[in-house]
Amino acid sequence: MFYRILIYNLKLTLRQRSDWLNPLLFFIIVVSLFPLAISTEKAVLIAIAPGVIWIAAVLASLLSLPQLFQADFIDGSLDQLLLQPEPLTYLVAAKLLAHWLTHQLPLILVAPLVGLLFQLSNHSIGILIISLLLGTPTLSLLGGIIAALIVSLRGQVSLLLPLLLLPLLIPLLLFATNVVLAAEQGFPINGQLALLAALMLLAMAFAPWVIAIALRIGVEV
């Protein structure tokens, strides 16, 4: 059932090309605005690059997260999901994995190019990719919690989601951008990477469970 839901959700998103392509385009456009608006000097670009790339990744996921459970809620397939004999936690994990594969992985694949635009060194680009690989699952998982909490609120979802999610992401953003800056300045980064990984594992362990509880609350009207 895990794989079925995973493949079903992957197919659903890939067939609707704008679903995964638009957030990606949004990411690239937002990132390219910053050098134009702030400065094209190399030192400035390197200093702002990790923050800009990470903030753009967060903003891009705000575009897709409201749809994560709400589309299913509206057409009724969420009710079917809740009625499955398998634990809901498990099924939710499949949906989140599909979301990560279709919405976060493309950003990570484009990130090296963006890093080149910002004149980052190859070493820093590598670290940036690692920070994205370790950080974006946490982003999807925390976003999933908020998306599940507000699943039944139709009109206000797109506004409420950022308001509730962004404060929770601040620690993640701090560690993730710090690690790239530290790498650029040649400091050791193992500690920060370990913290990012710890956040990810913590989110992986608890988020699907919390999401399952939140979905049950949201659906029961």
Add this chain to the structure above:
Amino acid sequence: MNWHKFISPQWFYDFSGKCLPYLSIFTSLLFAYGLIGGLLFAPPDYQQGDGFRIIYVHVPSAFLSMLTYMAMAVCALISLIWRIKLADIMVRSAAPIGAWMTALALITGSLWGKPMWGTFWIWDARLTSELILLFLYLGYLALYNAFQNSAQGARAANILLLVGIVNIPIIHYSVYWWNTLHQGTTIKLTNSSIAPSMLHPLLAMIAAFMLYSLIVVVLRARNQLLWQESRAKWVKHAIS
């Protein structure tokens, strides 16, 4: 013994009604002692002069901002697990108080920071995490108010509250983990690094703030109870 009695709305309403007058008098006395002792009798600081006296508002409000959140989270957990109506009402009543305490801590902190650090605001770990705490309170209120069905809204908002609790240890230990501008703890059970003549009014102010918040929360909870239980017999009896 039947412990269910203690969580019944009616018992809470009667009991809190009896306690509130005494609590209020005691709180006023503590406020009076703390304010007079802190503002008039405590000696000026050898470095900060009279400027340090804002500590008598800043420290209690910062302390309360975190304590309120912890108390709300405990009540939220109780309400999610055992579906106790009273716990839910307490969470909701405490949220605005907590938000205001956090705002007060931030405002007094930046007023204190201007003469002492030379800036209203600095992106220091403790300041930033206190700001996140304010956002968490506002997020709770926003989520709760977004639902038409208030029981459902309360449960969703309670979960958000519990997810946000990760921030509390970060605020508390931020001054140890990151060596930043904000000073570490001065008040400890033993060996406080503050003179007794300054410390005693401060402790009184913290206690006064705690009791004041408790009183306001209970008052709000009583109103909420009457509103929610307006069809029950005891309510008609209580307000007639």
